[in-house]
Amino acid sequence: MDQQTDHLHTGKGALWPFLKRMIHYSLNYKNWLYSFIFWIMITAIVDAIFPLLLLGLIDYAITPQLQLMKAAMENGTTHTTDFAQVFKFLGLFALAGAIQAFAVYMFVRNTGRMAEYVMYDLREQMFRKLQRLSFSFYDRSASGWLLSRLTSDTDRVAEVISWGLLDAFWGITSIVFCQIAIFYYNWKLGLIIFVSVPILLVASVKIRMLVLKYSRESRKINSDITAFYNENINGVMINKSTGQEQRVGQDFNVLTSKMKRSSYRSSYYTAMYLPVVIFIGALAAAFVVFFGGNMAIALPPVITIGVLIASFDYALKIFLPIIDISMFYAQAQGCLSAGERIFSLIDEKEEIQNQEGASDFKDIKGAITFSNVAFHYNENNPVLTDFNLKIEAGTSVALVGATGEGKSTIVNLVARFYEPTNGQLLVDGVDYTTKSLQSLRSNLGIVLQTPHLFSGTIQENIVYGRQEATLADIEQALALVGGQDFLPRLKEEVGENGDQLSMGERQLISFARAILTDPAIFIMDEATSSIDTLTEARIQQGIEKMLNQRTAIIIAHRLSTIKNCDRILVIQKGNIIEDGSHRELLMAKGKYYDLYTHQLREERLGELTS
């Protein structure tokens, strides 16, 4: 969201509601979800069975044979080894191995698919939402932030509920089965391992949280570092011009030192993690050796050698599932804020949407009426209060006045990029909120101050609003805006954001793009301020033709652009202070007269002082 609320997404929220909501996404793919849970449990069970098979091999296949051999030796006879039992256990071993390999195949397949599909769903849901959110949302959201929600945030969250969940299930099943197996053979040894589990879990989570804390910190610093590189590479010309090359390096030293500190700390706790949990596991194994050894050595033995070996094995391995469980926990904690960001976008209220049962506008004629309209971007600062204006269909109206007086707000309201906070806006006599947004917009031709082009060819950009346009249509549109030069260049790529073209060229194309849709209402918001004089002169002639029989609202800073409009309104503090034709207003010698003569004087001054 916007920067203010982004600070709220610090991941301090509760883990459970987030997981619950995420699981809903996984539940869309029940088959995969249940299947991978099933197969990972099989894998865990087989993992737990392996030591038992080894135990069986030693106690039931090898030891009896060894005893027979010893007995035979003492009797002076020879003993032919019977491998039947050995083959039985090894056969079981191989079977378990094969089952495990198949289980691995199944869970990788299903988990991977689910991860991809959940990512897909999240991305699509967010993208659809973004298309429907109004300008006011975009006014307060940096696009970089929004983008990362659809990319890295989504990846991380999807990872948790697929691979993370898999790890968690493996860990839990493993612990349960190892525990059952060992208790079955000897409850004392079982107890040693049982006690070690919570200790391991607590130590694990504690260290992981420390790692998380510092890796979060370094991620944050990392984005600052990226921003720093970004700025000083893009602004290298400024650094050189102002001779600041050296100082930039010093500033960077502060940032990289911070980075070094936090990533070192994160590495420090990571380095501590495994030795600590393995050490705790080893303590358990030592207890097993001591108690188990005592039991095995006792006469008669309480446990067999096989049980001792298996218990030792379990004790040494019990930390593995703990690692996985704590990893899941840390991962889920780690992407809590990513999840909050995603859901806040999905839940973002659409400020402008079609009312229920909104019908379509048909053949807009272009009469626009502001009836007691009030509007504010923020409550303490009203832009319009009780604004009234009636524009007849087919007339062109220019809005004049200083920046920040409400001109752009008026056109944004007409385009329904924002809606009046009070009062009504009527198009062809109908309150436009009762009609569908799309039917209004598809009747508008809008040219904004900074022309935005999409990457692709010039032609693709021109036909953006009307894909089915023929070459003749394009030709006509270009001719109208004085852009015939583009005809042979239609297949030329415009580059990202159109940056292969000059500003003037981009604006010409955006004019052509707007006019190609043959809009009933034409809106220009400072559209000529970013182009040079020569291009403006070319467009000027076109504008006059374009405005013929069309409703138009034009904001222009250069008054020469608007002199031919039917009506010129001077806007000040959200009010119309002058209203009339160019000629009428000049005669009235009011604010418009001042503005106009001032501009002309400057031009003349240029001549006089030279």
Next chain:
Amino acid sequence: MENLRKLFAVLDRWKGNYLFAGFLMLIAIFVRMLEPRILQIAIDGVVQYKEGHLQKILQEADIVAKYLYGILPDITADNRTYVLLCIGLLFVCIATLKSLASFAGSVVAAKSTESAIKNLRIKLLSHIQSLPMGHFSKVPSADMIQRCTGDIDTIRNFIGQQTIEFVRLTGIFVIAFFMMASIHFWYAVISVALVPIVLGMAFYFFHLESKIWQIHEKEQDKLTAIIQENLSGIRVVQAFAKEEYEIEKFVHQNIAKREVGIRHVDYHKIFWSITDLLLNIQIVMSLLAGTHFVLNQQITLGEFAGFFTYAVMVTFPIRGVGRIVTQMGMAAVGMERISQILETPPEDYSGKSLEGTTIKGKIEFQDIVFSYDESAETKTLNKVSFTINPGEKVAILGPSGAGKSTLIALLGRFYEPNAGQILLDDEPITTLEKTALRKKLGIVHQKSFLFSNSVQGNIAYMNPSVAKEKIDQVATAAKVYDFLDKLPNGYETQVGEKGVTLSGGQKQRVSLARTLLGDPDILILDDSTSAVDTETEFEIQQALKEKMKGKTTLIIAHRLTSIQQADRVIVLDKGKIIEEGTPKELLKKDGFYKKIHTVQVSLEEDIQNELGTMDKNQEN
């Protein structure tokens, strides 16, 4: 190999520490390898005690086991608990030693890695700052940023993780194999018989995998590009009611990305399951061999148990080696890309220092020939000569692409001319130190660039500790002061990504103030008030007139209003000077100046006539 050498050169003065970390790791592994031996002697001790063959076992035991038996007290009927306690304690000692060594190793490695990476980051940034401008036009900035961030991360992973992991896995394999071989050579060989196959498979697989990953990344990038473009053009999308069209485009790519992702998963499902199967077969083989040797009484049951632990230890990590080596390959590529930057020669910063001197401001271009691409047929500047006298205000006019900004780039020595020379106060600028030269020339660039800092921070960029009065002064001259009260926090308002977006004109005003703060001896305005409204521009010009009194000023503009203060106009077209003179003189000639003038004036012509009568009335 060359890249590998460079990769380790990154470690710089932390190389010794890093190697020490590796040594600690190896100690940790070696100690770890003793663990299964404890189990082994515990089992054999127990069994043999029961059977009374202790002496025989001691004779036949391998070196390691023999040594361990040596530490332990002799087992008698009374002290079996004591002996077991000793075994348990021995195990704890080994575990402690192992944990400490591996912890210490990782920490030392992390410390040296982070220090080395910090060093590399700063080195890279400083080097980039000193690269000639020509480099920046050749390499897109996004690419360079990627190298500074993504590639550095790759290298950091290589040094901090992959190399260590590689050493660890290799160490485990080698030592475990020797441990096994010390028990029984052929048994050891059988226990690792399938390892080469798995290893080969892993290499092959991760080679394929990295290819599909690249495709995946490409599809992902395409998806990101679509989203990015949609977001930056969202106003156009909504204005044209093309939301559905955009969604369709997005969904199409979203599917493509998902499908590649699934292909990637499918590679994994095959690799992991096949290697798991092979490794399980390996273990069964090892067990079968082990059973055989036990029953033939070639090894003891304890050795068998210990051996099995080694075998498991060795087999499974093998799968990971392929991945690590593949990722190490990526580091070589990353290093290559970073080296390309580091090996690009920086600008030459030598020359006469101008510190403390004042420039009078005579500028002379003598037969300057220049083109950005030396092989290009048409030169950007072709034999351009002119002289600007101290204190003169000169405007440079011409269509875009005429070479106007290039003149300034050459004057600031951002590029060097192919032929000819430029004199400043009769001295060739090539003899002057660049940084000082540029500070003396206050250049306000065409594209105003602000740093994400406060307004004040941007103005005081050249001297963050400058007095507040000075900032006020330049902010007033550049008309920044006028819009300060419209900003939420005045001077302290953050601009850029993390704060308020200033309008084009406002940005230009801040950049002008930033340049003025440096008290330049020559002021150069490269179309730098184009987005400022004419009224404000006029006021700025009045203020500059005062501030730059007696100082040379160069103005590039395409608006006539912007150059009305000029003493002289130079018109440039296609790299040549086509007109030169006072504005008055040029109006008499039927050239470019006149043409532009006519166009601008003709726009107003009709109304001028209309106004003519009114004006007269007023004057009367």
